[in-house]
Amino acid sequence: MKLMHTKLPEFIEKMKRAVVKNTPDKTIEIRGLENLKCAKMQSLRTGRIELSVEELAKREDVQKVELIVIPRVPETMHTVIVKGIDKDGKAKKAILEVINIIHPTEEVETADCEEVEDRRPPLGKH
Amino acid sequence: MKKLLYRMIKQGLVKDFLIPLNIVFVDKKDIENSGIEIDQAIEKIAQQIKGPAGINVFDMDACTTSSDGIVLDSAIIKMAASDNGKIHREFGMLPMEEMKVTDQLISEEPHLAQWKKYYNGRKLFRGPNPAKKMIPVHNAVMTGRAVNNNSATEMMNVVTMEEILLPIFGQLQIMKDQDVLIGYTGEFISVGIGMTVAEKYGRVFPTRQFKAGDTAHGSGEYAKTLKKHIPCIVAPKQVIAKYTIDALEAGMIPGKHIGCSPAVLTIARYLGADIDFDNITEKAQEELASVGITFDSLKAPVKKLSEEEIIAKADDIVPGVEKPVRINSTEFVMKKTLEV
Numbered sequence: 396m397k398l399m400h401t402k403l404p405e406f407i408e409k410m411k412r413a414v415v416k417n418t419p420d421k422t423i424e425i426r427g428l429e430n431l432k433c434a435k436m437q438s439l440r441t442g443r444i445e446l447s448v449e450e451l452a453k454r455e456d457v458q459k460v461e462l463i464v465i466p467r468v469p470e471t472m473h474t475v476i477v478k479g480i481d482k483d484g485k486a487k488k489a490i491l492e493v494i495n496i497i498h499p500t501e502e503v504e505t506a507d508c509e510e511v512e513d514r515r516p517p518l519g520k521h
Numbered sequence: 522m523k524k525l526l527y528r529m530i531k532q533g534l535v536k537d538f539l540i541p542l543n544i545v546f547v548d549k550k551d552i553e554n555s556g557i558e559i560d561q562a563i564e565k566i567a568q569q570i571k572g573p574a575g576i577n578v579f580d581m582d583a584c585t586t587s588s589d590g591i592v593l594d595s596a597i598i599k600m601a602a603s604d605n606g607k608i609h610r611e612f613g614m615l616p617m618e619e620m621k622v623t624d625q626l627i628s629e630e631p632h633l634a635q636w637k638k639y640y641n642g643r644k645l646f647r648g649p650n651p652a653k654k655m656i657p658v659h660n661a662v663m664t665g666r667a668v669n670n671n672s673a674t675e676m677m678n679v680v681t682m683e684e685i686l687l688p689i690f691g692q693l694q695i696m697k698d699q700d701v702l703i704g705y706t707g708e709f710i711s712v713g714i715g716m717t718v719a720e721k722y723g724r725v726f727p728t729r730q731f732k733a734g735d736t737a738h739g740s741g742e743y744a745k746t747l748k749k750h751i752p753c754i755v756a757p758k759q760v761i762a763k764y765t766i767d768a769l770e771a772g773m774i775p776g777k778h779i780g781c782s783p784a785v786l787t788i789a790r791y792l793g794a795d796i797d798f799d800n801i802t803e804k805a806q807e808e809l810a811s812v813g814i815t816f817d818s819l820k821a822p823v824k825k826l827s828e829e830e831i832i833a834k835a836d837d838i839v840p841g842v843e844k845p846v847r848i849n850s851t852e853f854v855m856k857k858t859l860e861v
Contacts, residue, residue: 469612469663470656495658499679500612502604502665518611518655 400435403428409441413448414460421452427464439521443514468518469498524858525555527566528695532573535853536846538703538752541683542667542676543574546695546854548581549598555861559599563614565861567603573667575676576601579696583644587689588674588725589780590632590718590733591768592639595693596646600673604665611655613664617672618650618722631778632718632733638771647720648672651727660725672724686710686748689724690756690764695850699760706753707843708745712736712808713782715744734776734800741804742811755842758835762788766828769794776801783814783840791838793825812840 401409407425414423428434444462451460475492505511528546533539545566552562563576578599585596601614608614620626622645627633636645648660649672656662661670666680674692677684686706694701715738719729731737738744755761765788773779775789777797786809789796798816801809809815826834 468655468657470658470661472658497659497661497663497668497670497677497679500609500663500665502607502609503680506605506665 399438401438401441403434406436409445410448410462413445414452418452423460425462463504466498469500471496522860523555525861526551526858528854529857530854536703541678543570545576547578557861563601567608568606573604573678575669577673583646584640585646588714588717589782589785591764592635597673598646600662600669602662602664602667602669604667609664613662615649615654615662617646620645635768635771648722648724684751686753688755691754694756695854698851700757701850702755702842702845702847704842704845706748706751708812709783709840711745711748712812716780716782718780733780735802736805736808739804741807744808745811758839759832762832762835790819791826791831
């Protein structure tokens with residue numbers, strides 16, 4: 396079971412449920428997944444993230460949870476598909492290119508935090 | 522307590538040009554004199570800096586190559602990126618790889634004949650060993666907002682998305698407390714930085730991906746726009762001319778042994794040095810033509826100039842930075858000391 400993956404909408408729904416499970420008056424804001432339309436989310440970590448969301452939501456000094464998803468490796472490689480479409484909507488030609496994107500690392504999001512607990516495994520581990 | 526000296530350009534404006542993050546230059550000898558290790562020194566310097574910073578450590582007794590294959594004295598041996606005093610534990614610091622210069626390496630990378638003539642015995646560093654870096658493609662380090670890329674010659678603030686180019690000759694001027702030009706990278710340098718040489722563990726490419734005579738950009742007339750509006754700090758044209766002439770006099774042929782950048786080709790033309798036109802690819806020709814450098818213009822008769830004349834007229838004849846302001850680096854590079 397632990398090698399299965401979770402549907403993206405289900406992942407988002409699980410996070411929303413985790414924050415209100417014990418604290419129905421608290422909210423969650425999820426950022427970083429807006430551009431994803433279809434994706435499978437690692438199940439093993441989905442459960443741990445649910446636990447983290449619930450844990451922070453339960454704190455008396457927390458009113459809102461933010462869940463921010465950024466690339467673990469801050470240079471990501473993407474395929475770019477350039478498509479030429481005719482007047483009838485038919486794709487005439489596609490050119491495949493590549494673009495490498497550099498992202499800020501997590502310090503940008505945690506700079507204002509009183510405490511940061513890093514529960515990530517080393518790169519390459521689950 | 523010993524003191525550690527380092528140089529720093531503060532984030533902000535220099536002569537109305539935007540410096541998008543703090544930029545630090547450290548001499549390995551100053552680190553050794555302070556009695557601590559290089560990594561410790563980088564961490565201690567980072568802790569002094571609020572905001573994002575790129576940190577470069579130099580070995581002034583080593584040597585390196587420019588992107589177009591000119592060998593020069595001194596080398597960056599380690600680069601780092603920090604933000605608010607922190608250095609990312611996985612992506613924040615990276616050493617350059619020392620390359621043993623052998624006859625075999627020189628046969629594979631003929632521009633290193635310059636090393637044999639001018640710098641024999643010096644250690645050689647260009648880029649990192651790809652097996653030792655965590656970032657998959659670029660020779661980059663990053664922490665928070667700070668990114669130090671292309672083996673410490675291009676820095677950016679990835680949140681404001683502002684960037685600055687720091688070609689190696691300009692950094693060397695700063696390490697020597699000499700004059701630099703601050704300006705916009707412009708079209709000539711945008712095209713020229715794509716005219717690379719093939720190097721193992723190169724500054725930009727880890728493998729011998731693009732050889733002399735070719736262009737890494739391969740983007741036609743768009744190449745001249747790629748870095749056009751980005752500020753840069755470069756060496757005065759007299760310095761570029763001197764090193765380029767030295768390379769030509771060591772037998773380097775543009776397009777064959779060293780890159781066919783606009784500056785190299787122009788200096789070769791005035792010096793009357795050979796250019797390997799047959800080896801310059803069509804893609805490279807197209808990019809050169811987009812900034813007005815064609816085979817016809819390079820072959821057109823011109824009064825040959827001596828080395829001294831080229832250096833004296835470098836501001837007029839060598840293409841380079843746009844809207845340059847010449848300034849002594851000590852006017853905007855702070856020398857700071859830290860007790861360690």
